[in-house]
Amino acid sequence: MKLLLVDDHGLFREGLSLLIQQQMTLQDKRLPLCHVLEAGSMREAVDTAHRHPDLGLVFLDLGLPDGQGLDTLAQWRQWLPQVPVVILSADDRHDTVMAAIEAGASGFISKTARSADMCDAVQTVLSGGVYLPAVTRAAHDAGMVGLGAGDDRTESDLGLSARQLDVLRLLVDGRPNKDICRVLNLTESTVKTHLAAIFRKLGVNNRTQAVVAVARRGVRLPMSPGDDLIGGA
Numbered sequence: 001m002k003l004l005l006v007d008d009h010g011l012f013r014e015g016l017s018l019l020i021q022q023q024m025t026l027q028d029k030r031l032p033l034c035h036v037l038e039a040g041s042m043r044e045a046v047d048t049a050h051r052h053p054d055l056g057l058v059f060l061d062l063g064l065p066d067g068q069g070l071d072t073l074a075q076w077r078q079w080l081p082q083v084p085v086v087i088l089s090a091d092d093r094h095d096t097v098m099a100a101i102e103a104g105a106s107g108f109i110s111k112t113a114r115s116a117d118m119c120d121a122v123q124t125v126l127s128g129g130v131y132l133p134a135v136t137r138a139a140h141d142a143g144m145v146g147l148g149a150g151d152d153r154t155e156s157d158l159g160l161s162a163r164q165l166d167v168l169r170l171l172v173d174g175r176p177n178k179d180i181c182r183v184l185n186l187t188e189s190t191v192k193t194h195l196a197a198i199f200r201k202l203g204v205n206n207r208t209q210a211v212v213a214v215a216r217r218g219v220r221l222p223m224s225p226g227d228d229l230i231g232g233a
Contacts, residue, residue: 001034001056006045008064013038019115042066061088070103077104084125102212107131127176130207159201167194172211
């Protein structure tokens with residue numbers, strides 16, 4: 001797999017590249033074998049993407065000198081809609097994270113994150129999940145699995161079955177299908193069926209949109225027994 005790091009700080013790119021390569025050598029093989037590419041600007045990143053149409057993942061800094069914040073992400077999503085984008089930013093406030101996800105990012109990594117957080121994010125995104133470190137950690141610390149501001153809306157307002165709510169809790173937590181199968185003791189086909197029903201009832205088409213829909217509605221999802229075994233992102 002080819003991974004592209006887009007950041008205008010050379011030392012940060014080099015450090016992150018080394019970190020990824022070090023993690024690939026660990027015995028637990030937390031990250032897949034990949035070739036790390038680097039770019040220091042949007043123009044350089046576009047040229048690199050054209051030379052490597054088989055990119056598997058992009059790490060994108062929103063503060064590029066020739067970029068325009070979230071508009072930069074929107075451009076990437078138009079150029080390479082099939083390639084997941086993980087945002088790199090020192091601004092990990094709730095509003096910034098949710099704005100990035102709403103704009104099409106599959107994950108968000110704070111530049112102050114630990115190496116383990118970065119590895120978790122890569123694993124989650126490559127497995128089809130959505131990685132939201134700041135939001136999910138705050139939700140777990142509050143004893144809730146939810147992204148809203150905490151109004152009077154409850155899980156019953158979503159119109160989902162009990163099992164669909166279980167799946168949604170794990171989806172909001174950024175868990176890929178294989179983790180949902182393991183935690184809920186369900187087959188992959190059953191999980192996909194539940195996800196399709198959740199997307200339909202929320203009026204969305206994918207995981208990212210589902211996370212945003214829950215956040216917009218301000219629905220709080222109380223943790224169910226056994227959720228403490230999941231482990232926060």
